[in-house]
Amino acid sequence: MKKLILCFLIPLFTTTVFAQTFDKDKLDLYFQTLENNNKWMGSVAVSENGKIVYTKSIGYSDVATKTRPTETTKYRIGSISKTFTSALVLKAAEENKLSLDTKISKFFPNIKNADKISIANLLNHRSGIHSFTDNENYLSWNTKKNLRKNY
Incomplete structure (x- = not known):
């Protein structure tokens, strides 16, 4: 019984004493x-308890x-959104809400070869989908100021 009580008291004590301020x-x-x-x-x-x-x-x-x-x-935000998107996709896969083997045709049936591209391919940048940053005119329009207020 003493061991059982200690098993509960030690974690409680250490988390209280060593909690970050x-x-x-x-x-x-x-x-x-x-x-x-x-x-x-x-x-x-930085938020704590939603505040x-x-x-x-x-x-x-x-x-x-x-x-x-x-x-x-x-x-x-640019490319940093890839990190957040990947983390959310992997979390959904971990919770069995989706499979990394799922073909993107389930969500985007109009994309060329969507029935051959998996979510895992997208996460690994191995989908074969053309990157618009490779377009010759990419820098001519990307470097212009965007006048939209809400994006």
């Missing part, structure tokens, strides 16, 4: 150091005009 000043110093050394630009939000407890924006949201970011700055 939020140190706003330490984070401010860290982000200030990054900014001072031109090592990072962007915005950060935002810390926000910080450093660097520029637009380097050319030296526009500083705010809490409401909208960023063009």
Whole structure:
């Protein structure tokens, strides 16, 4: 019985004693150091129990005009969305909500060869789908400012 009680008390004690505390000043110093050394630009939000407890924006949201970011700055996220998408797809596969072997024709039947391309192929960048960044005119339209307000 003593062993059983200890099995419950030790984890409770260690998680209570060693729980992390939020140190706003330490984070401010860290982000200030990054900014001072031109090592990072962007915005950060930390939440705890669904409530935002810390926000910080450093660097520029637009380097050319030296526009500083705010809490409401909208960023063009680019390739980082691949990481989040992959994590969500793998989580869904882990929960048996989808299979990595599923052909994309189930979702996108109009794509050429969709019946031969699996979700795993997409995650591994082995789908054979043309990359629009390989187009000759890609840089001519990609580098132009997008005037849309909501994207």
